[in-house]
Amino acid sequence: xxxxxxxxxxxxxxxxxxxxxxxxxxxxxxxxxxxxxxxxxxxxxxxxxxxxxxxxxxxxxxxxxxxxxxxxxxxxxxxxxxxxxxxxxxxxxxxxxxxxxxxxxxxxxxxxxxxxxxxxxxxxxxxxxxxxxxxxxxxxxxxxxxxxxxxxxxxxxxxxxxxxxxxx
Numbered sequence: 386x387x388x389x390x391x392x393x394x395x396x397x398x399x400x401x402x403x404x405x406x407x408x409x410x411x412x413x414x415x416x417x418x419x420x421x422x423x424x425x426x427x428x429x430x431x432x433x434x435x436x437x438x439x440x441x442x443x444x445x446x447x448x449x450x451x452x453x454x455x456x457x458x459x460x461x462x463x464x465x466x467x468x469x470x471x472x473x474x475x476x477x478x479x480x481x482x483x484x485x486x487x488x489x490x491x492x493x494x495x496x497x498x499x500x501x502x503x504x505x506x507x508x509x510x511x512x513x514x515x516x517x518x519x520x521x522x523x524x525x526x527x528x529x530x531x532x533x534x535x536x537x538x539x540x541x542x543x544x545x546x547x548x549x550x551x552x553x
Contacts, residue, residue, distance in 0.1 A: 388409065388413070389408065389409060390406055390407065390408065390409060390457060391406075391407045391408070391409040391410070391411070391454075392404050392405070392406060392407075393405050393407070393416075393476055394476065394477045395474035395475060395476055395477065395480075395495070396474055396475055396476075396477055396480035396491065396495075397466055397467065397491070397494065397495050398491060398492070398494045398495070399491060399492070400480075400488070400491050402477055403461065403464075403466040403467075403474075405458060405461055405466075405467070405474060406457035406458055406460050406461060407454050407455060407457060407458070408448055408453070408454040408455075408456065408457060409442075409445070409454075410441055410442065410445030410446070410448050410449040410454050411438065411440040411441055411442060411445055412440060412442050415440040418440060419433055422435060422438070422439065422440070425438075425439075428511060429510055429511045430482065430511065431478075431479045431481075431482035431483070431511070432475070432479050432511060433479070436450075447548055450544060450548065451541055451544045451545045451548060452498075452502070452537075452541050452544070453541075453545075455497050455498075458497045459497070461497075462497065465494075466494070466495075467494055467495050467496060467497060468493070468494040468495070468496045468497075469496060469498065469530070469534060470496040470497075470498055470499065470521075470530040470533050470534060471493050471494050471495045471496025471499060471521070472490040472491075472493065472495050472496065472499050472501070472518035472521065472522075473495060473496065473499050473501055473502075474495035483515075486515075486519075487515040489519055489522070490518040490519060490522065492522060493522055493525065498533060498534060498537040499517075499518065499521065499533070500517045500518070500520070500521045500533060501514050501517050501518065502537055502540065503533065503536045503537055503540050504517055521533075
């Protein structure tokens with residue numbers, strides 16, 4: 386199972402640490418090699434993101450770029466650790482670096498999808514991402530969540546189609 390799933394400690398509601406499940410998109414041990422690729426980091430602190438990460442394996446890049454690697458997080462939803470919609474949970478080492486105002490995002494369950502996903506993801510500054518999460522918390526209602534889910538499904542579907550047509 387270790388070869389298929391990637392398990393990582395993330396920070397959830399009220400700062401509670403939980404194990405989040407993802408489909409493995411990078412080689413085993415890629416986390417330890419993060420320092421090696423720091424100069425390629427495209428995100429501002431405290432997060433680490435590389436769009437064309439050299440640590441991707443096989444179809445890992447496709448899975449990561451389409452969000453399909455997030456599907457096992459349904460297990461986290463069933464366990465009550467995550468919701469379908471909410472702020473994306475940060476790895477523990479990144480969450481520790483949040484400013485006090487940014488930690489307000491931990492008042493709700495983290496989500497598989499979030500406004501961050503449909504608002505540009507890695508094109509946003511980290512502060513804009515955090516402000517987006519806090520705005521979500523203020524607006525959080527069933528219909529708002531449903532609109533985010535629908536927009537996310539459309540967004541992911543477009544990504545998949547674009548990835549497939551890029552290969553043809």
